[in-house]
Amino acid sequence: MTTSLLSRRTFTRLLAATAVAGLGCFGLAQAQTYPTKPVTLVVPYPAGGANDMLGRLIGQKLSEGLGQQFIIDNKPGAGTLIGATVVAKAPADGYTLLVGGFASNAVSPILFKAEYDPLTAFEPIGLFGTAPMVVITFPNSKYKTLKDVVEAAKAKPGEVMYGSSGNGSPLHLAGEMFTAQAKINLTHVPYKGGSAHILDLIGGRLDVIFDTSTNSTPLIKGGKVRPIAVSSKTRMADFPDVPTFAESGYPDFTVNGWYALYAPAKTPKAIVDRLSVELQKVLKQPEVIEKLRGVGVAPASGVASELAKYGPDEFAKYTKLIKDANIKAD
Amino acid sequence: MDLIANLSLGFATALSLQNLLYAFIGCLLGTLIGVLPGIGPVATIAMLLPVTYGLSPTTALIMLAGIFYGAQYGGSTTAILVNLPGESSSVVTAIDGYQMARRGKAGTALFTAGFGSFFAGCVATLVLAAFAPALAELAFSFGPADYFSLMVLGLVGAIILSSGSILKAICMILMGLLLGLIGTDVNSGVMRYTFGIPALFDGIDFVCVAMGLFGFAEVISNLSLKDKRETFTNKVSGLWPSMADFKRMLPAVFRGTTLGSVLGILPGGGAVLSSFAAYTFEKKISKYSDEFGKGAIEGVAGPESANNAAAQTSFIPLLTMGIPSNAVMALMVGAMTIHNITPGPQVMQNNPELFWGLIASMWVGNLMLVILNLPMLGVWVKLLTIPYRFLYPAILVFCCIGVYSLNSNVANIYITAILSVFGYVLAKLGCEAAPMLLGFVLGPMMEEYFRRALILSQGSYSTFVTNPISLSLLVATAGLITIMAVPSIKKKRQEAFQED
Numbered sequence: 001m002t003t004s005l006l007s008r009r010t011f012t013r014l015l016a017a018t019a020v021a022g023l024g025c026f027g028l029a030q031a032q033t034y035p036t037k038p039v040t041l042v043v044p045y046p047a048g049g050a051n052d053m054l055g056r057l058i059g060q061k062l063s064e065g066l067g068q069q070f071i072i073d074n075k076p077g078a079g080t081l082i083g084a085t086v087v088a089k090a091p092a093d094g095y096t097l098l099v100g101g102f103a104s105n106a107v108s109p110i111l112f113k114a115e116y117d118p119l120t121a122f123e124p125i126g127l128f129g130t131a132p133m134v135v136i137t138f139p140n141s142k143y144k145t146l147k148d149v150v151e152a153a154k155a156k157p158g159e160v161m162y163g164s165s166g167n168g169s170p171l172h173l174a175g176e177m178f179t180a181q182a183k184i185n186l187t188h189v190p191y192k193g194g195s196a197h198i199l200d201l202i203g204g205r206l207d208v209i210f211d212t213s214t215n216s217t218p219l220i221k222g223g224k225v226r227p228i229a230v231s232s233k234t235r236m237a238d239f240p241d242v243p244t245f246a247e248s249g250y251p252d253f254t255v256n257g258w259y260a261l262y263a264p265a266k267t268p269k270a271i272v273d274r275l276s277v278e279l280q281k282v283l284k285q286p287e288v289i290e291k292l293r294g295v296g297v298a299p300a301s302g303v304a305s306e307l308a309k310y311g312p313d314e315f316a317k318y319t320k321l322i323k324d325a326n327i328k329a330d
Numbered sequence: 331m332d333l334i335a336n337l338s339l340g341f342a343t344a345l346s347l348q349n350l351l352y353a354f355i356g357c358l359l360g361t362l363i364g365v366l367p368g369i370g371p372v373a374t375i376a377m378l379l380p381v382t383y384g385l386s387p388t389t390a391l392i393m394l395a396g397i398f399y400g401a402q403y404g405g406s407t408t409a410i411l412v413n414l415p416g417e418s419s420s421v422v423t424a425i426d427g428y429q430m431a432r433r434g435k436a437g438t439a440l441f442t443a444g445f446g447s448f449f450a451g452c453v454a455t456l457v458l459a460a461f462a463p464a465l466a467e468l469a470f471s472f473g474p475a476d477y478f479s480l481m482v483l484g485l486v487g488a489i490i491l492s493s494g495s496i497l498k499a500i501c502m503i504l505m506g507l508l509l510g511l512i513g514t515d516v517n518s519g520v521m522r523y524t525f526g527i528p529a530l531f532d533g534i535d536f537v538c539v540a541m542g543l544f545g546f547a548e549v550i551s552n553l554s555l556k557d558k559r560e561t562f563t564n565k566v567s568g569l570w571p572s573m574a575d576f577k578r579m580l581p582a583v584f585r586g587t588t589l590g591s592v593l594g595i596l597p598g599g600g601a602v603l604s605s606f607a608a609y610t611f612e613k614k615i616s617k618y619s620d621e622f623g624k625g626a627i628e629g630v631a632g633p634e635s636a637n638n639a640a641a642q643t644s645f646i647p648l649l650t651m652g653i654p655s656n657a658v659m660a661l662m663v664g665a666m667t668i669h670n671i672t673p674g675p676q677v678m679q680n681n682p683e684l685f686w687g688l689i690a691s692m693w694v695g696n697l698m699l700v701i702l703n704l705p706m707l708g709v710w711v712k713l714l715t716i717p718y719r720f721l722y723p724a725i726l727v728f729c730c731i732g733v734y735s736l737n738s739n740v741a742n743i744y745i746t747a748i749l750s751v752f753g754y755v756l757a758k759l760g761c762e763a764a765p766m767l768l769g770f771v772l773g774p775m776m777e778e779y780f781r782r783a784l785i786l787s788q789g790s791y792s793t794f795v796t797n798p799i800s801l802s803l804l805v806a807t808a809g810l811i812t813i814m815a816v817p818s819i820k821k822k823r824q825e826a827f828q829e830d
Contacts, residue, residue, distance in 0.1 A: 082737075
């Protein structure tokens with residue numbers, strides 16, 4: 001019994017191997033059957049954060065759509081460089097993908113010496129969400145609007161403190177872009193990720209934080225912090241009373257977190273297209289839209305050509321900002 | 331009484347068949363990963379997160395919480411039996427627990443750890459139920475200056491109260507500080523001692539240091555003994571503690587629980603700080619302070635109670651404010667948001683069955699863990715009778731899996747290997763690894779808080795003394811140094827204890 005089972009299994013394997021070898025010759029045929037084995041989604045962050053959660057959500061939905069398991073592989077460290085480098089060097093067969101975005105594909109390669117070029121190392125599959133920045137302060141602080149912050153900073157330069165989750169984080173870059181545009185001097189207080197900066201804000205030791213909506217939405221809903229402006233183009237559905245940066249007089253303020261799916265460069269176009277089409281379908285599901293919105297992320301289209309322009313634009317924008325503000329890595 | 335009504339709602343939820351089952355699964359899994367060195371609750375919970383999609387949010391959180399505090403229980407087992415602290419919070423347990431095991435009291439040490447954890451778990455659960463909102467406010471009043479002073483107290487305490495030569499202890503702490511400096515500077519973003527290696531950008535992981543210095547170095551030292559291998563495995567005496575043991579254990583458990591319940595609320599390493607603090611405190615006030623480092627039962631009872639109490643109260647910032655105080659709590663936030671529950675103060679009002687059910691399940695879970703672990707005592711102790719030629723390779727393999735799984739990076743294994751050689755050299759030189767570990771953990775945090783306090787005060791050093799919490803902590807530090815510096819006080823203290 002066992003022997004016959006074994007031999008049958010070996011036989012099937014041989015068949016499969018022959019089939020795969022045969023398919024290798026024909027990119028198109030390969031794409032039609034893709035995926036034939038589990039796909040690894042590299043999340044360059046530790047488990048538990050917004051990136052990880054979004055990666056797991058998208059991975060689960062792609063599994064349902066493509067009939068193969070999408071396995072999350074958390075490879076955190078070095079400001080996402082470790083995880084992104086793994087994908088950049090992975091075989092371009094569509095079985096290792098990157099849950100990339102703000103850090104891995106724009107900011108970190110500017111701050112650190114990366115082993116990959118963010119503009120050429122990846123094939124864009126699609127942008128799946130953006131997270132606007134929300135300026136928050138503690139509930140009974142004197143700052144009601146962005147104008148109050150600017151006036152306070154002009155009266156006492158350097159005495160208004162803003163916290164961030166680290167040098168080069170979206171929170172820091174948002175602060176730097178704002179000080180540049182408002183021509184004021186705020187003091188940057190960097191923290192090592194985590195939530196200590198939020199505690200110091202609630203405790204009144206910091207004045208404001210330019211936070212991502214994914215972090216601040218639960219805090220605002222819980223009444224622990226008060227929003228004073230959002231960086232989205234229009235007001236956020238969750239906080240209709242909070243004005244945008246544009247309404248507050250800063251239309252050029254354009255920092256936001258973003259989340260996108262990338263494959264290694266030279267991945268067959270047919271496979272990239274297949275993934276992109278599936279991603280677009282996933283992003284139309286009401287359940288996905290609701291879950292993304294629930295954590296403060298605005299769903300995007302998932303169209304590859306859109307990401308092909310968005311990523312390099314972001315890279316160029318932050319290269320300039322980081323150079324002008326003389327920001328170093330963290 | 332609101333509290334009683336709430337708790338009865340909680341127990342009604344926690345005692346439903348499904349929730350009991352998942353609490354049990356969580357506790358069992360937690361114990362297992364705790365026993366396996368290096369595989370921590372963070373990785374386990376992250377992997378199981380998708381499994382909880384299909385469960386009700388209450389059941390999901392009950393199971394995940396079970397993994398977390400189950401791991402605290404299990405972690406002490408390997409620390410005591412083979413001197414391998416798998417979690418940062420069980421480092422100090424290894425010091426005296428392992429010495430107890432060497433003296434044939436492994437069973438007693440394990441019992442003490444289990445009993446202390448259970449007692450602390452029960453008390454901390456009550457604290458959580460009764461004072462959660464009030465305690466959360468305490469965390470807000472702790473600013474960077476206060477954290478800095480707390481750590482100064484911890485470091486000075488560690489030097490003064492270390493068992494061996496003070497000079498060596500200071501050197502080891504400085505060595506730990508240096509190791510802790512590796513990585514990116516938070517304030518300026520400058521790389522320190524990274525040599526351009528990406529794996530070092532974020533510094534060396536604590537688990538690598540603990541594994542290398544304690545576990546691997548221990549294995550190497552034992553192998554180098556050749557024929558004179560320790561045979562403490564043969565003289566395992568009774569599993570149960572004697573009355574005398576109980577009398578010494580109980581007060582330590584009380585003190586550890588109190589300390590842990592308070593420090594657990596602080597974000598970032600509350601459990602670690604509390605176990606170090608409890609150890610230092612026990613050693614300071616114990617009549618048997620000369621026994622510390624050689625197998626004092628208080629050295630197991632205090633820290634183990636403290637870290638379990640802290641594990642429980644670290645839920646307070648999460649449940650009342652929606653602010654995760656450590657990586658496990660961050661995962662809990664993830665689990666809640668998956669189920670469309672916004673963590674924060676509104677959970678208590680909107681989902682009372684979740685809030686109180688989770689709290690009640692912690693008590694139920696603690697009870698399960700005791701029932702699960704006590705009969706296992708004999709089995710764990712039997713592990714020591716496994717011949718070294720099987721035990722050591724197994725330990726090394728599990729450690730390698732553990733450090734690799736920290737962030738799926740092979741570099742961690744190399745780092746651990748290098749550190750283990752270093753640890754072996756230290757052991758040969760008669761230097762204790764514990765102060766070094768303390769320096770490694772506290773040093774970088776101290777620097778971070780010190781510089782942040784100065785940024786916030788615009789460079790004014792007075793912030794450390796104008797702040798009442800910080801000031802009182804610094805005064806306590808000064809007190810410790812005085813006791814240390816004035817030999818006559820020290821002498822009198824010893825005499826006083828002898829007269830007892």
